[in-house]
Amino acid sequence: MRMLGFGDSVAxxxxxxxxxxxxxxALNAAVFAKMLxxxxxxxxxxxxxxxxxxxxxxxSNRIGLEVSRCRLFHGAHGYTYVRHIQGDxxxxxxxxGGIAAKHxxxxxxxxxNYIKMFDWIHTSCFSFAQGALPDLSESxxxxxxxxxxxxxxxxxxxCCPFIDCACISAGKMSxxxxxxxxxxxxxxxxxxxxxxxxxxxxxxLNIGGTILEQSPNIVKAxxxxxxxxxxxxxxxxxxxGLVKDSCDFPETxxxxxxxxxxxxxxxxxxIGLYKGALFASENCRRQGSFGYGKVMDSKTKENLCELIxxxxx
Numbered sequence: 404m405r406m407l408g409f410g411d412s413v414a415x416x417x418x419x420x421x422x423x424x425x426x427x428x429a430l431n432a433a434v435f436a437k438m439l440x441x442x443x444x445x446x447x448x449x450x451x452x453x454x455x456x457x458x459x460x461x462x463s464n465r466i467g468l469e470v471s472r473c474r475l476f477h478g479a480h481g482y483t484y485v486r487h488i489q490g491d492x493x494x495x496x497x498x499x500g501g502i503a504a505k506h507x508x509x510x511x512x513x514x515x516n517y518i519k520m521f522d523w524i525h526t527s528c529f530s531f532a533q534g535a536l537p538d539l540s541e542s543x544x545x546x547x548x549x550x551x552x553x554x555x556x557x558x559x560x561x562c563c564p565f566i567d568c569a570c571i572s573a574g575k576m577s578x579x580x581x582x583x584x585x586x587x588x589x590x591x592x593x594x595x596x597x598x599x600x601x602x603x604x605x606x607x608l609n610i611g612g613t614i615l616e617q618s619p620n621i622v623k624a625x626x627x628x629x630x631x632x633x634x635x636x637x638x639x640x641x642x643x644g645l646v647k648d649s650c651d652f653p654e655t656x657x658x659x660x661x662x663x664x665x666x667x668x669x670x671x672x673x674i675g676l677y678k679g680a681l682f683a684s685e686n687c688r689r690q691g692s693f694g695y696g697k698v699m700d701s702k703t704k705e706n707l708c709e710l711i712x713x714x715x716x
Contacts, residue, residue, distance in 0.1 A: 410526040410530020413483055434692070435637065450501050454703065479498060482498055491624070527549040528550045552571070565592075569596075570600070585599070595610065638672075646671045
């Protein structure tokens with residue numbers, strides 16, 4: 404499977420330890436897909452500061468993502484400041500995407516030819532990539548988008564017609580409300596499924612009107628950063644691999660086992676949910692989204708001090 408993460412990457416700066424880690428929804432999904440066995444690539448707009456260069460070097464040289472179509476812009480890369488409370492991460496502040504906010508993602512003619520090679524493309528509401536969705540959709544790839552907990556009706560309307568899987572972070576949201584939001588996403592054009600990750604409450608999937616649920620694999624978490632991204636990546640990697648060649652069998656006198664494509668899709672989705680729960684719990688045992696932390700540089704610390712003086716840190 405060829406997978407492309409398209410959009411956001413950030414440095415998650417842990418205030419309590421002074422360590423920063425590579426992260427970001429689109430980048431995390433690509434890294435996790437690579438860990439799971441996919442031929443994974445990443446396209447993002449990177450700051451040319453030490454933070455952006457460190458992230459690019461890490462995912463390229465140490466993890467093995469293909470990153471040849473990333474763009475470097477002069478200025479600060481995106482970063483967030485994070486506190487840790489009993490293993491759970493709490494976002495305190497950020498620079499709101501850094502240079503990525505000033506340069507919304509766009510697709511060139513060369514990019515169009517490149518993205519046609521992928522089976523699955525993942526982006527997010529934080530990627531400044533909404534304008535690129537029509538071109539991504541034309542590639543023929545399966546498109547997934549993480550809306551996190553940004554339940555913005557205008558964004559839903561704009562993005563859903565171009566995506567196959569909408570992902571949301573539902574936290575302790577009631578099942579009734581999750582179902583209502585998933586139906587809303589379908590009404591706006593989401594083409595196949597809505598996945599709601601719920602942390603310690605498990606996950607909820609609406610696949611074409613069929614509701615599937617998955618209990619979490621509870622572990623003693625070291626860090627819950629990117630648990631949802633890990634779940635999404637493992638779920639879709641498993642699901643897409645299983646349904647790749649699915650089809651309806653010809654009518655026969657007997658009907659035993661799985662003989663319809665829809666049945667295969669639902670069975671594959673349930674297995675994918677299990678794999679997602681397992682992979683996400685394993686990821687909670689490491690620090691940062693996927694490790695590779697380094698001490699914050701002086702500039703990042705200066706930015707943190709400014710936020711604290713403003714009362715934001």
